[in-house]
Amino acid sequence: MPRELLIEAAERWGTPLYVTDLDAAAAAAHAWRSALPGALVAYAVKANPDPALLRRLVIEGFGFEVVGPVELALALRAGCPPERVVVNGVGQTDADLADGLATGALVNAETLGALDVLVHAGPGRIGLRLNPGLEADTHPYLATGAADAKFGLALDELPVAMDMVKRAGRAVASIGAHIGSEIDDPQSFGRLATLISSLAQETGATQVDLGGGFAGSPAAWAAAVRPHLPEAMRLIVEPGRSIVRDAGWLLTRVARVQARGHLIADAGMTEFLRPMLYGSRHAVTVLTPGTDLPPHEGDWTLSGPICESGDVLSRHVEEPSGEGALIAIGQAGAYGLAMASTYNGRLRAAQAVIEGETLRLSRRRETLEDLVARDA
Ligand code: LLP
Numbered sequence: 001m002p003r004e005l006l007i008e009a010a011e012r013w014g015t016p017l018y019v020t021d022l023d024a025a026a027a028a029a030h031a032w033r034s035a036l037p038g039a040l041v042a043y044a045v046k047a048n049p050d051p052a053l054l055r056r057l058v059i060e061g062f063g064f065e066v067v068g069p070v071e072l073a074l075a076l077r078a079g080c081p082p083e084r085v086v087v088n089g090v091g092q093t094d095a096d097l098a099d100g101l102a103t104g105a106l107v108n109a110e111t112l113g114a115l116d117v118l119v120h121a122g123p124g125r126i127g128l129r130l131n132p133g134l135e136a137d138t139h140p141y142l143a144t145g146a147a148d149a150k151f152g153l154a155l156d157e158l159p160v161a162m163d164m165v166k167r168a169g170r171a172v173a174s175i176g177a178h179i180g181s182e183i184d185d186p187q188s189f190g191r192l193a194t195l196i197s198s199l200a201q202e203t204g205a206t207q208v209d210l211g212g213g214f215a216g217s218p219a220a221w222a223a224a225v226r227p228h229l230p231e232a233m234r235l236i237v238e239p240g241r242s243i244v245r246d247a248g249w250l251l252t253r254v255a256r257v258q259a260r261g262h263l264i265a266d267a268g269m270t271e272f273l274r275p276m277l278y279g280s281r282h283a284v285t286v287l288t289p290g291t292d293l294p295p296h297e298g299d300w301t302l303s304g305p306i307c308e309s310g311d312v313l314s315r316h317v318e319e320p321s322g323e324g325a326l327i328a329i330g331q332a333g334a335y336g337l338a339m340a341s342t343y344n345g346r347l348r349a350a351q352a353v354i355e356g357e358t359l360r361l362s363r364r365r366e367t368l369e370d371l372v373a374r375d376a
Pocket residue numbers: 044046047065088142178180181182211212213214238239240241242274278334335
């Protein structure tokens with residue numbers, strides 16, 4: 001952890017503050033590339049759309065997986081060539097789909113209705129995202145591959161889908177699936193690779209897209225997947241969390257102490273929803289201590305300032321410290337700033353990045369003027 005830089009960042013821009021280490025994220029992306037030579041490593045922008053991070057990954061030659069038209073626009077604004085962009089999204093409108101295709105990105109159909117729009121739109125690369133009917137071991141909110149999930153075309157819809165494609169005189173550029181997130185078992189991806197590569201061969205697609213979602217090392221993923229893919233098959237992977245999880249921190253200060261065991265931080269569910277939504281646990285490091293705490297029997301909880309009892313960042317804080325303590329919440333680079341909200345009138349926190357030994361602001365803190373700018 002770049003402790004001194006984190007302390008300096010909090011002093012310069014205040015808290016709550018998200019900090020992303022671009023070198024660490026780039027190194028994690030390179031680990032995917034080295035494990036899978038020749039594959040398109042398309043970082044899932046939804047994990048952390050920090051603009052400086054996106055630009056850095058473009059410079060390093062990576063692509064992006066985006067959901068919907070706005071993330072697509074962010075990817076292109078960051079300078080990503082459209083050939084390196086994969087567009088997903090189960091609820092895209094006709095215009096979203098046609099416009100996406102026109103950019104030159106690969107656009108995946110997730111429903112027969114979307115496919116119908118894509119095959120009759122202008123030229124472009126169409127992919128099929130399938131629902132593989134594979135269960136993966138993860139939190140129920142993070143599983144997407146089971147047969148009753150809303151994502152992707154059902155396997156038994158594939159013949160109809162291929163018929164639509166052929167009748168329109170089109171071809172399928174890629175066949176893919178995404179089975180969920182925070183999956184530890186690489187064998188889940190081995191099974192997916194077996195299924196998708198045989199379907200790709202049946203349909204004449206020359207690319208397979210095995211989605212994101214692996215929580216382990218790229219080398220372990222590659223070892224489980226490679227044996228099931230023919231040499232000539234081009235591969236797309238869409239890792240999000242594994243590129244940024246350990247490359248980001250949420251900095252927060254203890255604002256108040258509630259003597260019955262709550263350290264009230266200046267960040268909460270509006271800045272970091274994961275502990276509340278998935279019960280996730282994250283490292284809590286005191287960077288600079290605060291005031292001494294009053295006596296309290298039992299554990300301290302790091303709570304947020306929001307009017308919700310479930311607004312907790314961490315239970316059983318190991319190193320509790322009082323008002324003014326500067327705290328870094330770890331493993332917060334993925335799905336932290338990406339899931340922020342303005343509930344309770346919270347202004348979205350600033351974002352800073354580390355590159356080499358330098359710190360810079362990549363997005364300023366939201367202001368009241370920003371918040372009311374759309375009022376009619
Ligand atoms: N590709 C697709 C089509 C996806 O839907 C996702 C994530 C990814 C790739 C990247 O998955 P990753 O490698 O990051 O696991 N908010 C949740 C995670 C939701 C993931 C949604 N889709 C969380 O905080 O854990």
